[in-house]
Amino acid sequence: MLELFAHPFSSYCQKVWIALHEYGLEARHRMLSPEEPENIELLAGFWPFRKMPLLLDDGRPVSEASIIVEHLTLHHARGPRLIPEDPVAALEVRFWDRFFDNYVATPQQKIVFDAMRPEEARDPAGVAEARAMLETAYGLLERHLPGRTWVVGESFSLADCSAAPQLFYADWTHPIGEGFPLVAAYRARLNARPSMARCIEAARPWRPYFPLGAPDRD
CATH class of the missing domain: 1.20.1050.10 (Glutathione S-transferase Yfyf (Class Pi); Chain A, domain 2)
Structure with missing residues (x-):
């Protein structure tokens, strides 16, 4: 199960969403906003810098947008890869x-x-x-x-x-x-x-x- 801690207006979060869309993957969205403080607290438990985005893959945290796309490419890629094998x-x-x-x-x-x-x-x-x-x-x-x-x-x-x-x-x-x-x-x-x-x-x-x-x- 994929879960993404993110905000839709963030460019770095969009980088990950683009990769998810390109691979045809779905992720549960955990909205990071003052209206949903429980998600911010959950994020802090995984990544004390509280920087978004953060991906949970079956409970395993993966942080930093480029690393998340690398992770998706290694473990979940469907169709053309976003990072070449060469x-x-x-x-x-x-x-x-x-x-x-x-x-x-x-x-x-x-x-x-x-x-x-x-x-x-x-x-x-x-x-x-x-x-x-x-x-x-x-x-x-x-x-x-x-x-x-x-x-x-x-x-x-x-x-x-x-x-x-x-x-x-x-x-x-x-x-x-x-x-x-x-x-x-x-x-x-x-x-x-x-x-x-x-x-x-x-x-x-x-x-x-x-x-x-x-x-x-x-």
Whole structure:
């Protein structure tokens, strides 16, 4: 039995849900919110950092989104694997997974969290650095994408599971400009993927809480 401690609006939780949808797997959702404190306490018993997502597989806890997708691939994969069996190809997939987490999600969240602070506690220099990092990431990705449907060739992978939610929110936070048409097109392909489309719809009720204002275009 699979159980997922998660919130639908979280990009890292969406990474895991995309993998579950791609593999055709169902997991009991344990909602992490103030309205269901018992789930937060259960999470803390398994993972004292209280970071989501966390998967229970027949009672065994697995934490960290990328590791959860690895676990699902090892033990529950149905159909095409999100992480190739070939170790060289798998290394490239893992690299791009880390790219989207470290160089897209991290600066994107810096900007969002700064917007949630009181005015006197904000960090404009740090936000400027985060926006510069996103511009660099968009540029690198733009140069990488020609001739590719997905970020690692023609196979949808863990790297795309990471890219989908991270680019989704990054474009809200620091819009992908006209100078990055391939990145914008890749984001559109990701949004249209049924596994990601389900995540977008599941998260829609929480859009009013996005501190920078959620656009109506997605």
